[in-house]
Amino acid sequence: xxxxxxxxxxxxxxxxxxxxxxxxxxxxxxxxxxxGLMMGVGIGILVVAIVFNSYRPANR
Numbered sequence: 001x002x003x004x005x006x007x008x009x010x011x012x013x014x015x016x017x018x019x020x021x022x023x024x025x026x027x028x029x030x031x032x033x034x035x036g037l038m039m040g041v042g043i044g045i046l047v048v049a050i051v052f053n054s055y056r057p058a059n060r
Contacts, residue, residue, distance in 0.1 A: 001012065014045035017038055018039060021039045
Protein backbone atom coordinates (compact mmCIF):
# COMPACT_ATOMS: atom_id res chain seq x y z
CA UNK A 1 0.00 0.00 0.00
CA UNK A 2 1.47 3.35 -0.89
CA UNK A 3 1.99 6.15 1.60
CA UNK A 4 -0.71 8.45 0.20
CA UNK A 5 -3.36 5.77 0.59
CA UNK A 6 -2.30 5.08 4.19
CA UNK A 7 -2.47 8.78 4.94
CA UNK A 8 -5.96 9.07 3.44
CA UNK A 9 -7.17 6.10 5.48
CA UNK A 10 -5.81 7.62 8.70
CA UNK A 11 -7.41 11.00 7.95
CA UNK A 12 -10.77 9.40 7.19
CA UNK A 13 -10.58 7.31 10.37
CA UNK A 14 -9.71 10.36 12.47
CA UNK A 15 -12.56 12.42 11.05
CA UNK A 16 -14.98 9.52 11.50
CA UNK A 17 -14.03 9.04 15.15
CA UNK A 18 -14.33 12.76 15.88
CA UNK A 19 -17.73 12.96 14.20
CA UNK A 20 -18.94 9.86 16.05
CA UNK A 21 -17.85 11.44 19.32
CA UNK A 22 -20.26 14.27 18.54
CA UNK A 23 -23.14 12.15 17.18
CA UNK A 24 -23.25 9.24 19.63
CA UNK A 25 -24.06 11.38 22.72
CA UNK A 26 -27.21 12.59 20.95
CA UNK A 27 -28.62 9.05 21.05
CA UNK A 28 -26.81 7.32 23.92
CA UNK A 29 -25.82 8.51 27.33
CA UNK A 30 -22.04 8.31 27.60
CA UNK A 31 -19.72 9.88 30.13
CA UNK A 32 -17.65 12.98 29.55
CA UNK A 33 -14.55 10.83 29.82
CA UNK A 34 -15.70 8.61 26.95
CA UNK A 35 -16.49 11.65 24.81
CA GLY A 36 -13.12 13.17 25.57
CA LEU A 37 -11.35 9.89 24.90
CA MET A 38 -13.01 9.51 21.51
CA MET A 39 -12.17 13.11 20.61
CA GLY A 40 -8.56 12.68 21.74
CA VAL A 41 -8.10 9.47 19.78
CA GLY A 42 -9.54 11.11 16.67
CA ILE A 43 -7.23 14.11 16.98
CA GLY A 44 -4.29 11.80 17.67
CA ILE A 45 -4.98 9.81 14.52
CA LEU A 46 -5.16 13.02 12.49
CA VAL A 47 -1.81 14.16 13.91
CA VAL A 48 -0.27 10.78 13.08
CA ALA A 49 -1.57 11.08 9.53
CA ILE A 50 -0.01 14.53 9.12
CA VAL A 51 3.33 13.38 10.53
CA PHE A 52 3.24 10.19 8.47
CA ASN A 53 2.54 12.20 5.32
CA SER A 54 5.34 14.70 5.91
CA TYR A 55 7.98 12.10 6.86
CA ARG A 56 10.13 11.18 3.87
CA PRO A 57 13.13 8.90 4.40
CA ALA A 58 16.37 10.23 2.92
CA ASN A 59 17.46 6.93 1.34
CA ARG A 60 14.52 6.57 -1.08
